[in-house]
Amino acid sequence: MPLLPAEVERIAELSRLELSDDERDSFRVQLSSILDYVGQLSEVDISEVEPMSHSVPLLNVLRDDVAVGCPEGVRQAVIDAFPERDEDLLKVKAVFS
Numbered sequence: 001m002p003l004l005p006a007e008v009e010r011i012a013e014l015s016r017l018e019l020s021d022d023e024r025d026s027f028r029v030q031l032s033s034i035l036d037y038v039g040q041l042s043e044v045d046i047s048e049v050e051p052m053s054h055s056v057p058l059l060n061v062l063r064d065d066v067a068v069g070c071p072e073g074v075r076q077a078v079i080d081a082f083p084e085r086d087e088d089l090l091k092v093k094a095v096f097s
Contacts, residue, residue: 002032003028003031005024009024
């Protein structure tokens with residue numbers, strides 16, 4: 001079912017698009033085709049398909065956290081470069097107030 005020109009105009013307004021007359025006609029045809037395809041998808045029998053949230057199985061790949069040190073001279077150089085600090089900790093502005 002083809003979209004009405006007013007519907008295409010409303011979609012363009014919501015998308016903040018300024019369309020020429022040719023673009024409006026082209027989009028009307030393209031959007032109508034997309035909606036027809038989606039309509040065909042809604043007719044597919046999925047009664048035997050198990051509901052799922054993703055099309056592929058999700059798997060968490062976790063690793064143990066391992067502290068990696070650095071030479072004391074490098075560590076101290078980084079601490080000395082902090083614009084503001086509290087002992088050996090970098091002091092930053094509050095993220096949440």
